[in-house]
Amino acid sequence: MLAVCFKVPKSREYNAFVNQLIRSSSSVGANYRASQRAKSTADFINKLKIVEEEADESVYWLEIFEEILPTHSKEVLKLQKEGKELLAITVASINTAKRNQNRK
Secondary structure, X not given: OHHHXXXXXXXXXXXXXXXXXXXXXXXXXXXHHHHOOOOOHHHHHHHHHHHHHHHHHHHHHHHHHHHHOHHHHHHHXXXXXXXXXXXXXXXXXXHHHHHHHHHO
């Protein structure tokens, strides 16, 4: 992710986009890690919901980057694909955790 961010032209507007992408993408990892230390199933689900939101936001910013960096669109599209895959995995994990919680 950072490699793509370094390719964005320097400007006040673009710097805001870069900062948002770095913030949301790093939050995905941090909150996933926190979910692994959840104190309860509800806590686990809540942390994964944050992962879901931040992953979705990261994909959004990558869609913006696709327009900003047309010469690097292949690299950006690859990151978008990975982000969407992580989003799908996270949603599936949330749904599984909810089903398991309801069985208790």
